[in-house]
Amino acid sequence: MEAPQEEAKVKHDPALTKDTWWHSFNADGGDADYVATSDLEELPSEVQVALGLFVCDFKGLDEEAVNWNVTRVSKNGTSRLNGPRLLKGGQRSGNKGCGEEELWAVPKDPKHKKTQVVAKGSAEFCYLEIIYLIDSGLCPCKRCCKSLVALADRTKSFIVVRPMFDYELISKHRTELARGETFLLLFRPGVKTFLVCHTAANEAPNSPLARDLTVHPTKAWCTCASAACGLAFTARFSHENVKNKAVKKDKKGDLVVETTCPHCHVPGAMPVVREGIGAFPATIVDIYY
Numbered sequence: 001m002e003a004p005q006e007e008a009k010v011k012h013d014p015a016l017t018k019d020t021w022w023h024s025f026n027a028d029g030g031d032a033d034y035v036a037t038s039d040l041e042e043l044p045s046e047v048q049v050a051l052g053l054f055v056c057d058f059k060g061l062d063e064e065a066v067n068w069n070v071t072r073v074s075k076n077g078t079s080r081l082n083g084p085r086l087l088k089g090g091q092r093s094g095n096k097g098c099g100e101e102e103l104w105a106v107p108k109d110p111k112h113k114k115t116q117v118v119a120k121g122s123a124e125f126c127y128l129e130i131i132y133l134i135d136s137g138l139c140p141c142k143r144c145c146k147s148l149v150a151l152a153d154r155t156k157s158f159i160v161v162r163p164m165f166d167y168e169l170i171s172k173h174r175t176e177l178a179r180g181e182t183f184l185l186l187f188r189p190g191v192k193t194f195l196v197c198h199t200a201a202n203e204a205p206n207s208p209l210a211r212d213l214t215v216h217p218t219k220a221w222c223t224c225a226s227a228a229c230g231l232a233f234t235a236r237f238s239h240e241n242v243k244n245k246a247v248k249k250d251k252k253g254d255l256v257v258e259t260t261c262p263h264c265h266v267p268g269a270m271p272v273v274r275e276g277i278g279a280f281p282a283t284i285v286d287i288y289y
């Protein structure tokens with residue numbers, strides 16, 4: 001059951017996105033880089049809460065166009081502030097522009113497109129330090145993702161996009177995303193890359209950067225300290241406090257975990273991998289305290 005509405009408690013700034021076009025957040029028109037995971041636990045805890053309470057709402061969305069249902073959620077993820085609000089844009093992204101341009105704002109007078117901004121979707125992004133859930137027909141292209149990176153900074157908020165279809169991240173072909181799985185894009189204030197979280201193996205994006213593996217609350221990606229073995233395995237902790245105590249720095253400043261290799265059974269300080277791509281190793285060592 002949802003908690004009572006708390007809209008009056010959040011920080012509201014009507015001028016937050018005033019007089020902005022969509023490209024105001026991506027002046028050079030470049031693409032955003034991204035990292036990827038299939039582990040929902042790598043999402044911020046408040047985002048996990050919001051995802052559990054507010055399921056995807058694709059009602060009224062066009063599978064061929066850029067359109068959003070925007071739901072605004074409290075900072076801790078527990079309360080719906082308002083929404084979903086249906087925002088209609090233009091056609092899918094292309095070389096000459098993106099459908100998000102029309103969704104965001106429109107000119108009052110076509111003769112003065114560059115100076116006379118009429119708010120459209122931009123009027124919905126006037127709250128600070130909340131969670132914006134965007135259910136979309138089409139996944140934003142990487143150019144629009146760069147605008148969303150900057151918008152997360154502007155609003156000091158998490159922005160989560162849950163699309164129905166992808167046409168760029170997974171492949172260059174239109175891909176319908178499985179409704180029974182998770183596929184989302186997460187934009188975080190102060191972070192220049194966005195995170196793709198997917199639970200279906202066949203929906204993995206095709207070119208993610210290496211992500212920070214150390215932020216997982218209860219897992220560490222380790223390798224056996226024995227050069228003759230070198231097994232990659234996952235140290236899984238019973239609680240994040242257990243992990244905080246168990247992961248230490250050695251004399252060189254590298255992260256290590258004291259445990260026993262599950263393959264060669266040699267005990268010792270096992271190196272922790274800081275960055276990587278893909279799922280944590282399938283071989284697991286449980287550490288309870």
